[in-house]
Amino acid sequence: MNILLILPILVPFITAILCLFFWGRVHFQERLTVAGMLILLIIGIALLSDVHENGIQTAQLGSWEAPFGITFAADMLSSIMVTITGLMGLMTALYSVVGMDETRERFGYYPLLNILLMGVCGAFLTGDVFNLYVWFEVMLIASFVLLALGGERAQLEGAIKYVTLNLVSSAIFLMATGILYSVTGTLNMADLHLVVGDVKQPGLVTVLAMMFLVAFGIKAAIFPLFFWLPASYHTPPVAVTTIFSGLLTKVGVYALIRFFTLIFVHDTNYTHTLILIASGFTMVVGVFGAVSQLEMRRLLSFHIVSQIGYLLMGLGIFTAASLAASIFFMVHVIIAKSALFLVSGVVNRLSGTYDLKKLGGLYKASPTLSILFFVPAMALAGIPPLSGFWAKFALVRAGLEAEDYLIVAISLFVSVFTLYSMIKIWSEAFLKKPKVTPGQINFREADWLQMLFPLAVLAGLTLVLGIAVDPVYQLAQEAAEQLMNPTLYVTTVLGGE
Amino acid sequence: METVLAFVIGILFAVGIYLMMRRSLVKLIIGLGVLGHAANLLIFTVGRLTRGEPPLIGKHEEVLSGTFADPLPQALILTAIVIGFGVQVFAAVLIKSAYRIVGTDDLDEMKSTDETQP
Numbered sequence: 001m002n003i004l005l006i007l008p009i010l011v012p013f014i015t016a017i018l019c020l021f022f023w024g025r026v027h028f029q030e031r032l033t034v035a036g037m038l039i040l041l042i043i044g045i046a047l048l049s050d051v052h053e054n055g056i057q058t059a060q061l062g063s064w065e066a067p068f069g070i071t072f073a074a075d076m077l078s079s080i081m082v083t084i085t086g087l088m089g090l091m092t093a094l095y096s097v098v099g100m101d102e103t104r105e106r107f108g109y110y111p112l113l114n115i116l117l118m119g120v121c122g123a124f125l126t127g128d129v130f131n132l133y134v135w136f137e138v139m140l141i142a143s144f145v146l147l148a149l150g151g152e153r154a155q156l157e158g159a160i161k162y163v164t165l166n167l168v169s170s171a172i173f174l175m176a177t178g179i180l181y182s183v184t185g186t187l188n189m190a191d192l193h194l195v196v197g198d199v200k201q202p203g204l205v206t207v208l209a210m211m212f213l214v215a216f217g218i219k220a221a222i223f224p225l226f227f228w229l230p231a232s233y234h235t236p237p238v239a240v241t242t243i244f245s246g247l248l249t250k251v252g253v254y255a256l257i258r259f260f261t262l263i264f265v266h267d268t269n270y271t272h273t274l275i276l277i278a279s280g281f282t283m284v285v286g287v288f289g290a291v292s293q294l295e296m297r298r299l300l301s302f303h304i305v306s307q308i309g310y311l312l313m314g315l316g317i318f319t320a321a322s323l324a325a326s327i328f329f330m331v332h333v334i335i336a337k338s339a340l341f342l343v344s345g346v347v348n349r350l351s352g353t354y355d356l357k358k359l360g361g362l363y364k365a366s367p368t369l370s371i372l373f374f375v376p377a378m379a380l381a382g383i384p385p386l387s388g389f390w391a392k393f394a395l396v397r398a399g400l401e402a403e404d405y406l407i408v409a410i411s412l413f414v415s416v417f418t419l420y421s422m423i424k425i426w427s428e429a430f431l432k433k434p435k436v437t438p439g440q441i442n443f444r445e446a447d448w449l450q451m452l453f454p455l456a457v458l459a460g461l462t463l464v465l466g467i468a469v470d471p472v473y474q475l476a477q478e479a480a481e482q483l484m485n486p487t488l489y490v491t492t493v494l495g496g497e
Numbered sequence: 498m499e500t501v502l503a504f505v506i507g508i509l510f511a512v513g514i515y516l517m518m519r520r521s522l523v524k525l526i527i528g529l530g531v532l533g534h535a536a537n538l539l540i541f542t543v544g545r546l547t548r549g550e551p552p553l554i555g556k557h558e559e560v561l562s563g564t565f566a567d568p569l570p571q572a573l574i575l576t577a578i579v580i581g582f583g584v585q586v587f588a589a590v591l592i593k594s595a596y597r598i599v600g601t602d603d604l605d606e607m608k609s610t611d612e613t614q615p
Contacts, residue, residue: 130573137580144587148594156595157607160522163588167529168517170584171536174577178540178570231610 004047005059005072008082008121011040012089016114026102029110033093036114040121041086048079052475056482056492058127066493067188071127073493076479077327081124081254084334088246089117091338091454096239098447099345104150104237112149116142116243123251127493129177129187132255136173136219140166143248146240147232158232165228169218176211183208190493192263193486202266209264209271216259220252222312223281226305230289233304234297234354238345241297245304246338250330253311257326260315261483268318276316280410283309287417296344296354296429299421300337303380306414307333313407314395322398324480328473329391332379332465336388339376339458343369346451347429356425360434370430372455377426379462381419387465390473502542509535522592522602529588533581537574544570 015036019029051057051074059072074082093113100109119139126132144166148159181187183204184195199205214225221229229249233241256275264271286306293299311333314326344354346369351359363370379386392415399408465472482488509531516528547566554561596602 130576134576134580137584141584141587144584144591148591151594151598153598154610156591156598158610159591160525160595160604160607161610163584163591164517164525164529167584167588168532171529171532175536175539178536178573179543181540181570181573182543182545235610 002050002057002059002074004043004050005057005074005125007043008040008047008085008125009118011036011043012114012118012121016111016118019111019114020108023108024106026105026110029105030093030097033110033114034090034097037086037089037093037117040117041083041090044079044083044086047074048076048083048475051076051079052478056489058493066127066495067186067191070131071188071190071493072125073127073190073489074125075482075489076475077254077257077483078124080327080331080475080479081250082121084331085117085120085124085247088243088334088338089113091342091458092239092243092246094454095242095342095345095451098451099239099342099349100237101150107149109146109149112142112146113243116146117247120247120251124254127189129180129189129192133170133173133177136251136255137170139248139251140170143244147236147244149240150236152235154235158235161228162232165218165225169215172211172218173215176208176215179204179211180208188493189258189262190486190490193490194494196263197266205264206267206270209260209267210274212259212264213256213271213275216252216255217278218252220249220256220308220312221282221305222278222308223285223305226282226286226308229305230298230301233301234295238297238341238348241301242338242341242345245301245341246334249304249308250311250334253308253330256312257315257323257483261318261323262486262489265486272316272318275312276404276407279309279312279316280407281309282306282312283410283414287414287421290421291417291424293421294356296347296356296359296425297341299356299425300340300344303418303421304337306418307337307380309414310392310395310411313411314398316407317399317402317404319398319402320477320480320484321401322395322480323483324473324477325391325394325398327476327479328394331472331476332387332391332462335458335461335465336376336379339455339462340373340380342455342458343373343376346455347373349451351434356428358434359429360432361430362434363430368452369455372452372459373430374426375459376462377422379466381422382415383419385466387462387469390466390469394473498546499542502538502546506535506538506542509538520604522596522604525604526585526588526592530581530585533577533585537577537581540570540574540577 015032018032022028056075060066061070116139119135122135123132144163147162148155183199186192186195196205218225233244283306286302290299290302310329311326314322348354379388382388382392396408513528513532513535516524544567550565552565552568
């Protein structure tokens with residue numbers, strides 16, 4: 001039993017409980033949360049280096065041996081995701097200290113944030129299908145409340161759509177889990193890998209694969225199941241949008257990668273081609289949606305959809321190189337997209353609006369903020385030497401190697417529009433003469449610096465990821481190789497059978 | 498018994514989806530609830546129905562023998578019911594405050610977050 005597998009869940013849980021004890025003392029909750037997230041990040045890095053050195057780690061909860069008990073397993077993909085969760089948690093918490101209004105903080109913002117991260121980490125680490133469902137629900141309930149917290153009109157309208165679609169997705173997930181159990185007699189993912197191939201009705205297995213694809217597809221916002229995302233993600237405060245965009249849809253993508261590399265690999269011609277087609281449509285529809293938007297957060301929300309397409313492209317091509325590219329892309333896009341959302345929050349604090357038509361003159365008002373927008377925006381568009389360039393380069397190369405020329409062409413075509421919409425924000429919000437003058441910076445110097453600090457870290461990371469690609473890319477490659485050879489995962493979990 | 502339950506599940510799904518397609522918020526939430534029950538009943542049925550065969554190990558035996566009811570699907574349903582209950586309570590509170598703030602329970606009126614212009 002490796003304690004590092006349990007700590008990513010325990011730390012946010014304990015922090016949340018401590019926050020509840022200090023309900024009335026918001027500033028103490030802030031400090032607790034920042035400390036908790038920092039510990040989570042450190043644990044993530046420790047887990048990553050442990051898995052990197054000693055191979056896949058497992059923990060059997062309650063000492064019930066797999067496949068009978070609940071198994072936790074961390075391979076490279078899981079540990080990379082836990083690390084990035086810690087990073088995102090820390091950055092969001094740091095931003096929230098200044099960026100979140102006190103009313104929301106007083107009504108349990110910090111405990112909810114911690115619970116959300118507990119659910120996310122649990123989903124990344126579990127090795128059991130039903131347990132995954134439970135972690136999804138933990139995460140969803142926290143996200144429901146975070147989305148509606150504050151009770152503004154737009155938030156409630158967005159929350160209704162978000163809650164409904166996610167509950168439908170959960171119902172499909174639950175049904176698929178039940179049928180999967182009745183067909184195979186197990187819910188342990190490693191055990192399923194062994195058993196699914198022997199099922200006498202391959203058609204039923206494909207139906208199950210499609211049910212899981214729809215269930216996770218709704219959560220990951222793939223075409224044609226994405227429409228709840230641009231309707232709801234821009235409504236809560238920016239810190240909440242940031243953590244949602246960074247982690248929640250990515251949990252859906254993670255689940256898809258896990259299921260379609262470990263369990264449903266019996267008919268890749270059908271399932272993975274379908275994923276590839278969906279990814280192409282997701283990219284195109286997402287980016288066209290973004291191009292037509294005039295509200296900064298809505299524009300960025302549509303971009304989330306578009307980027308999900310890239311992540312699925314690697315899964316659809318289904319080679320070690322393409323999966324590695326997808327994982328690298330995931331790290332890149334979480335960082336770059338979160339930085340952009342945080343910038344939109346600061347922009348709103350300066351100008352009082354997200355409307356690109358009304359915004360303007362921000363470059364004159366704050367050159368620092370402009371650079372902090374420009375770097376992640378160009379990274380998202382894929383300009384060298386930033387992280388996005390290498391992520392797209394790797395994906396395109398993997399696509400060419402696998403001779404999937406159409407999807408490569410689509411992905412390059414979509415990049416042009418990504419660049420266009422980023423330049424649109426740049427010229428509308430930063431360069432153009434303002435219709436309303438950006439308000440004087442109406443907060444203290446220390447607050448201003450504290451708001452920009454997480455932005456600077458994230459923007460810096462996209463630059464670092466771009467210049468020093470190799471170490472991170474090697475980790476992604478290692479993760480992809482583990483995914484392509486599930487035998488290793490299976491023997492580690494089931495104990496050398 | 499399976500046949501009866503299959504029809505019951507089918508009807509529950511139809512009712513749930515029909516209610517969700519209505520414009521009224523209250524019907525939406527009831528529909529979601531019915532859908533959840535349909536899913537639970539589905540798991541119960543596909544987990545194989547056995548009557549009067551509790552999964553208990555006899556006094557002089559080491560392992561289970563003969564036919565017995567699989568307790569796992571029922572454990573899954575129990576968990577799902579508890580989760581579903583929590584979520585539905587939240588949804589009920591959500592529609593109440595949405596009704597109070599937006600002033601309508603018609604879903605077609607709730608499209609301000611979908612418009613291109615902010």
